[in-house]
Amino acid sequence: MHTALDCMEKLCRRCVVLYSGGLDSLLAVHIMLSLNFEVYPLFVKTPFYNKDEKQLEKGLSGLPVKLHTAKDDKEYLKIVKHPMFGYGKNLNPCVDCKIFFFKQAKRFMDEIGACFVVTGEVLGQRPMSQRSYSVMRAIEKRAGLSNLVLRPLSAKCLPQTDMEKEGIVDKEKLFCITGRSRKEQLELAKRFGIEDFESPAGGCLLTDASISKRVKEMLEYGYADEHELELLTLGRHFRINSKRFVVSRRKDETYLMLKKFGTVLPLLKCYNAPGAIGVFTAKPDNRDIEIAAAVLKKYSKKAELFEYSYENQVKIVQPDDLKEDELELLKI
Numbered sequence: 637m638h639t640a641l642d643c644m645e646k647l648c649r650r651c652v653v654l655y656s657g658g659l660d661s662l663l664a665v666h667i668m669l670s671l672n673f674e675v676y677p678l679f680v681k682t683p684f685y686n687k688d689e690k691q692l693e694k695g696l697s698g699l700p701v702k703l704h705t706a707k708d709d710k711e712y713l714k715i716v717k718h719p720m721f722g723y724g725k726n727l728n729p730c731v732d733c734k735i736f737f738f739k740q741a742k743r744f745m746d747e748i749g750a751c752f753v754v755t756g757e758v759l760g761q762r763p764m765s766q767r768s769y770s771v772m773r774a775i776e777k778r779a780g781l782s783n784l785v786l787r788p789l790s791a792k793c794l795p796q797t798d799m800e801k802e803g804i805v806d807k808e809k810l811f812c813i814t815g816r817s818r819k820e821q822l823e824l825a826k827r828f829g830i831e832d833f834e835s836p837a838g839g840c841l842l843t844d845a846s847i848s849k850r851v852k853e854m855l856e857y858g859y860a861d862e863h864e865l866e867l868l869t870l871g872r873h874f875r876i877n878s879k880r881f882v883v884s885r886r887k888d889e890t891y892l893m894l895k896k897f898g899t900v901l902p903l904l905k906c907y908n909a910p911g912a913i914g915v916f917t918a919k920p921d922n923r924d925i926e927i928a929a930a931v932l933k934k935y936s937k938k939a940e941l942f943e944y945s946y947e948n949q950v951k952i953v954q955p956d957d958l959k960e961d962e963l964e965l966l967k968i
């Protein structure tokens with residue numbers, strides 16, 4: 637097992653910083669660099685929490701670090717389906733999710749021969765995973781990182797970690813920030829010359845009520861592939877005989893969905909008329925296509941005929957009208 641003592645023997649100065657692009661984790665990077673550590677920022681992606689890598693790198697530009705990423709969607713979806721520690725307000729399993737992040741960080745730490753993990757966590761800042769030190773401790777223990785997680789923003793008012801005990805990190809050079817106010821972080825940002833950083837608003841889709849509903853339904857049915865995950869934030873969603881059918885809502889969404897999925901997913905579009913498009917996340921049969929065309933007709937007032945295309949098959953469909961209550965039954 638990895639201990640700080642092993643690190644001492646190797647005089648290890650290498651650490652992994654869990655980096656999200658937000659101010660707190662950026663401050664953690666700056667603090668560790670100012671203490672002369674070799675810093676490896678790691679962004680852990682999930683199907684519901686993803687960011688543009690270029691943007692993330694922008695926050696780190698000018699610093700002697702290189703961004704790394706990690707993901708394990710299959711494992712993450714299992715967690716969302718059956719979290720050991722329950723959900724937050726929506727489908728966000730924050731405690732389990734943090735354990736997952738820490739496990740990814742541990743894996744990376746072992747891979748690169750780093751000694752410990754650093755986070756931008758602030759004691760008492762968030763309701764679930766950062767509400768108390770005992771929860772933080774339980775999370776790191778479950779990830780196999782007991783006493784090996786340094787939280788430089790709050791460390792001065794937290795019990796000692798192995799790194800502090802062994803003199804690898806000087807506690808006196810760390811901070812005692814607690815609670816939800818951002819005042820001290822903003823002062824620190826000034827001190828480090830940080831001007832650009834993301835607003836604290838999360839970016840996790842699982843905290844959104846309507847997307848959580850779609851995710852829940854998707855996990856109950858089993859999901860087709862990563863396209864289905866990508867579609868969660870787009871369009872109106874329907875379940876047609878066990879297949880998900882997604883209809884675009886506006887012109888820009890029609891364009892986007894056509895560009896992204898038009899050649900890879902079964903597609904329905906208006907024939908010789910303007911209107912919405914729809915995509916299936918799994919191959920439909922003829923009856924599914926007829927129902928889907930009737931759904932699409934509801935959102936494409938000028939169209940009577942619809943063109944279905946997928947792989948080598950192309951066909952024109954003339955659907956019956958769908959009643960409002962029938963449409964409601966298909967909606968997710």
Ligand code: SF4
Pocket residue numbers: 685728729730731733734765838840841842843
């Ligand atoms: S808000 Fe989302 S990404 Fe953040 S800990 Fe909770 S589930 Fe994970």
